[in-house]
Amino acid sequence: MVEFSGGFADVLRANLWLRSAMRVLVRLADGPAGSREGLYRLALGVRWEELIGRGQTFAVEVAGRGDAFAHSTFPALVVKDAIADRLRSRRGERPDVDRERPDVVVHAHLSGAHAGLSLDGTGEPLSHRGWRPRGGPAPLAESLAAGVLLLAGYDGSQPFLDPMCGTGTLAIEAALIATGSAPGLGRPFACERWATASATEVRDLRAEARRRRRPAPAPIVGSDADGRAVAAGARNAQEAGVGAEVRFETRDVRELQPPGAGAVIVANPPYGHRLGRDSDLGGLYAEIGDALKRRAAGCTAWILVGDPELAKRIGLRPKRRVVLFNGPIECRLLGFDLVQGRLPARGGAEAT
Template structure:
């Protein structure tokens, strides 16, 4: 217990509860939901595990200092007092990210600059030389969070955002973020215990995330690096142990995962990304127009997809969404269908009553994640009424 420390996992709006649940199942201590974030405690090994295994986290931050601050001079002084030499060698590189909600600090870039100055000036005073800045691949990424007059300084253990899984080399016009896809799947209750389908699969992100959940494969197993791998106290043997233990928890999957897209280029990109994720044996992708298909599997079907909203892809939205409803109603009995859209007007034309509505943000677009239950025999029952 003595080796446990506070950490903060950042996520997207609407996924706080999902992430908290993930953390508890993973063994985190003192889990507390916040706004687009979850606080928790664990040791160094748990920090490695959280980066490797959390599906809905964007970053894992390790706070090292917090204080009240009212102006740039106070920020500089407090940051300069931190023993940065414990975390970064003088010949290392650093970068500073900021999140600022304060009337006292109106420019986040200036906060980043002031923080950087305070850090490098400490090295110059102590050693006569200073670390360099490298915004793309630093040895230490520092995160500054200011809310009103309260500042928290954290080390970013993730490096690049955790939605960069490492398998997606090809994308379409409007790809969905990997964390977004995983969060939607977990919110939908997908657990790998039925057949799965994405009828508008694009570059395959939902399919890949669905397969990794079904097989209990760590989502960030394909990443090239994490921020903590450059830290002074990085324990490579411990990381390898955590990596192997997570891999051993993968499980068999005996159902089908199917993706459709009518664009040949999308199908090609989708298959490439699935291959990169080493999941080709679990996922089948076909070039087909969903509106000309019907359910080909027996038993329950779980469906999650991200149709065009009409924001970046041109379409006759009302007719398109009406066709989604007609195709589900007429061709997909025994299906639990979930999809997300920011086109509230077009959603009125689906012609089905959703049993759940969840507000999410796809990028900056406020969207609804909707559940439609298509029952077996519903057409027959309707005709007999």
């Protein structure tokens, strides 16, 4: 969690521009909630009449675990009752709860005998950029892909290659960075429906984000051995508004071709958890290492690996190792400097 303070425009700006965050919450109250009464009093003290407009619906989401509550449904009911009671006493009418498409989502975070209440300013998580069909499979969450690129030091000025691009998530996120695009420009946010939303600020911030787009200064390429994945990647890039910025090619990783000197190469090769354990995966990782050594001297490579044993098969010593979670799977992002003219013997320096 990262905290900052600001107004409505900052909530919207954060939603539009944050590449690796999941959600923007506005903290409303924090306090002891070791009992039903404690949580009720905490929620009753918030000025909901300024946050939920007349005729607006709301819903309460609960995360974490509170000492006094065995299930999340009960604390959600307590907060809902407090909101409804407060609005009835101030306005003489109860607001409606709508769990499917609420105007306002209240987020309650329980931790032991403590609770925090916030407004959810985002809605669908920020990893949903708006170009992938809702609920469709996401081989790599967009926010994780963007986080990997930022950790790799990619700023859009370097040539970029994902030689195992699948449906193109990393290449598309690279193009969004390189074109100075706000990743959230193609979708709405929960904060735009708030009673406190300013239509002028929404219009101005979205227009400013559109103005800041520029052509990518260096080539961006996604390649994959699977032609269908490559076709899906090209379609996705089109949907994401960067179709003209990313070149997609059907190519085996053994034939990888950096699109320029000093390219940043980032890949998320298959690993057992998602694709079923394949006895040949070790051989594939060794081939990735060989291709990098032979064909990508002078570049930097970053490989997201979910299995330490497979990582060793790359046969290169990483200069950097970052632990990341792909959903529940603990992964490592390994960074390699591919130095010109050095081919360490296989089985020597190894990634772990």
